[in-house]
Amino acid sequence: MTAAIQIDSVEKSYKGFKALKGVSLNIEQGEFFGLLGPNGAGKTTLISTIAGLIRPDVGSVRIHGHDVVKDFRAARMKLGVVPQELVFDPFFTVRETLRLQSGYFGLKNNDPWIDEVMENLDLTPKADVNMRALSGGMKRRVLVAQALVHKPPVIVLDEPTAGVDVELRQTLWKFISRLNREGHTVVLTTHYLEEAQAMCQRVAMLKTGNVVALDTMSQLLRRVSGSSLVVHLKHGTLPDGLRHLVAHDEHAAGAANGNGGGNKYTLRVNEYGEVEGILARLRESGAEIDEMQLQQADLEDIFIQIMEGASQAGVPVR
């Protein structure tokens, strides 16, 4: 099956600054794909390249097999993009905005679908309100609706929940999940990693224009040490035999900062069975536990590890 999005060796520079350094990846049809990375990683540049708003210096992007430059009409018909910036046309109402956007995609008499999209995004009561009169959250909903008016098989959401309330997030994810279940490919960029972990089946992480990780969510979560045990000792110190497990030593960090730091240690735990052994070693050393917490590793831990790893190695982590 043709890839929903095929990105081949895309490079892009701005006045000497290389925003994308040979990015290649395929996003399959029907996937819920996450594009993650810190600010300046190249996520928006990559999305703009996919959308045809930026032309790559080198490489190519295809949407359902259609080149976004050479065969732009077919490619753009397959793509709906929710831009990151809260942009709107102040001359029109919500319904006018959506009718116009339908028309640009060559669709006449699209009101039944426009009504359905507005209903699903709780926009119906605002249908005849001018865009200027809408709150930021409502404007964000209209942006999402505009991207969906032509029922694109590929939907790209560039930080769609930035600065919006919980209600919109829930409404949005419910609707987008439904579209994904119906076969639409969804590409999401977000700084809310818990959202990405909950929604995305596969993830690419970008850093300084490179793909530094590309894997399924389950593989990524499995790749990094499973859990961490946080222990706060009332008496005693961590025995030497457990030092190799320390992920974060607040005692040492506090001492280095000159503020004591308490007696708190975060230990890496690969399997739950290891917890008993750690507790036994602590008892043997005479240490007394004040508080203890077992934390499951999440995407944020992985994100931090991969970004730090990429910084140290300077090469992609795959």
Added chain:
Amino acid sequence: MNLFSVGFKTLFFKEILRFWKVATQTIAAPVVSAMLYLLIFGHVLDGRVEMLDGVSYTSFLVPGLVMMSVLQNAFANSSSSLIQSKITGNLVFILLPPLSHVEILAAYVAASIVRGLAVGLGVFIITAWFAHLSFAAPLWIVAFALLGAGILGTLGVIAGIWAEKFDQLAAFQNFLITPATFLAGVFYSIKKLPPFWLAVSHFNPFFYMIDGFRYGFFGQSDVSPWTSLAIVAVVFVVLATVAINLLRRGYKLRH
């Protein structure tokens, strides 16, 4: 390109709707300005100067003011729409859909023509009360009004693409469009100018638009309407080619 495509028609309709929603500013205001020109210049100069044989100054002035309004408003429509969309960021709604370069240009220019003609018609209806006008060759009136508005609409697209801020667009309008229009024979016949400025006027394409348009009313002009038509048509083709090329390259639109 299919000029009857839904995409073209929608963008054209959107551009019409955009200026119609603020018609006081986009239609009524330029009509009032043109009427003031007529009242002031007509009152001061009528009976004192005669630009064309047997034509009063006020009658001479009306077609010039109509055409000046057509040209300036056609330019204002496409240029202001584009620069506003660029600065506010909503141009992305035009750039993301599968609209071709020709469809985009045609829609902006066609809407500019409509606004130019709407203002021109308004100016004509108001000012015609103050003058005795004839219609010696109505087809020339239509041809030059359409081509003139088309040229300025296209120039507006080029300026809107080129400008990155309102200041740059204002400079384009104030230092190029307005002087070129005023010095094109709106208020006078270039035959009344000294030889040097008469020669300079022949390099101003706006002169041919206004002169050809005026020929349609009085059957008299400074140069043959056929010469004017040929020059105006060439200018239109050149500017349209430049505009399509800019859109195709994505100049200042797609980075």
